[in-house]
Amino acid sequence: MGVAALAIDRNTSDEELQDLASEFEMREPQQVLRWALEEFGNDVALATGFGAEGCVLVHMLSQIDRYARIFYLDTDVLFPETYALREQLEVRYGVRFERRATVLSLEDQSKQFGEQLWERQPDLCCKLRKVEPLLETLGDLSAWITAIRRDQTPARATAGIVERDQKFGLIKINPLAGWSSFDVWRYIAKHDVPYNPLHNSGYSSIGCKPCTTAVRIGEDPRAGRWRGAQKTECGLHK
Numbered sequence: 001m002g003v004a005a006l007a008i009d010r011n012t013s014d015e016e017l018q019d020l021a022s023e024f025e026m027r028e029p030q031q032v033l034r035w036a037l038e039e040f041g042n043d044v045a046l047a048t049g050f051g052a053e054g055c056v057l058v059h060m061l062s063q064i065d066r067y068a069r070i071f072y073l074d075t076d077v078l079f080p081e082t083y084a085l086r087e088q089l090e091v092r093y094g095v096r097f098e099r100r101a102t103v104l105s106l107e108d109q110s111k112q113f114g115e116q117l118w119e120r121q122p123d124l125c126c127k128l129r130k131v132e133p134l135l136e137t138l139g140d141l142s143a144w145i146t147a148i149r150r151d152q153t154p155a156r157a158t159a160g161i162v163e164r165d166q167k168f169g170l171i172k173i174n175p176l177a178g179w180s181s182f183d184v185w186r187y188i189a190k191h192d193v194p195y196n197p198l199h200n201s202g203y204s205s206i207g208c209k210p211c212t213t214a215v216r217i218g219e220d221p222r223a224g225r226w227r228g229a230q231k232t233e234c235g236l237h238k
């Protein structure tokens with residue numbers, strides 16, 4: 001494969017990480033995934049929200065090792081189509097998705113913070129239902145794999161293929177950082193990868209049902225997320 005055999009640990013310098021990230025710019029995402037599994041074994045996991053990019057990585061991982069760890073954050077308010085896609089991917093590729101979620105039920109959340117918290121305080125809602133379960137999950141890992149692409153948001157524009165996640169204190173691997181949306185859909189078509197049917201109805205980026213709307217032609221692909229609010233990220237990626 002020819003990927004540099006640099007052992008990554010807490011003592012790896014930022015310079016060494018940057019060298020590795022530069023080398024990975026020349027590699028296919030599958031090579032990066034292979035390296036991640038060899039380097040971290042069970043201490044690395046893919047996080048997916050079942051977006052198109054996530055489906056690509058699930059397919060790639062299943063071809064390398066279908067027992068590789070994959071988790072998702074279940075906020076209890078995902079679209080029915082998203083839950084159906086989860087089942088479809090498990091059956092098709094023999095992978096298993098680890099469910100991570102807050103113990104705070106929607107009912108208890110309403111009692112404590114009021115009904116439909118996402119409408120009044122989406123940052124708090126994301127913190128409770130996404131960020132805290134993620135924090136707990138990442139606490140047991142040395143590295144995580146994400147499906148982010150640089151051209152999705154300004155906050156993602158500088159993402160390295162591999163980098164130190166300053167926010168959560170572990171290694172972050174973004175095999176698709178350099179891919180375009182075209183690359184993603186070309187891969188899906190070529191390999192007949194299942195994807196969320198909502199994408200065919202104008203939902204270019206799909207999160208929780210209460211906070212996601214379809215986008216109109218010409219709008220930013222993520223304009224349907226938290227429409228009308230300044231918010232553009234859940235707090236998972238900085």
Ligand code: SF4
Nearest residue numbers: 118122125126208211
């Ligand atoms: Fe809550 Fe919306 Fe964030 Fe989902 S995306 S956790 S519903 S604020």
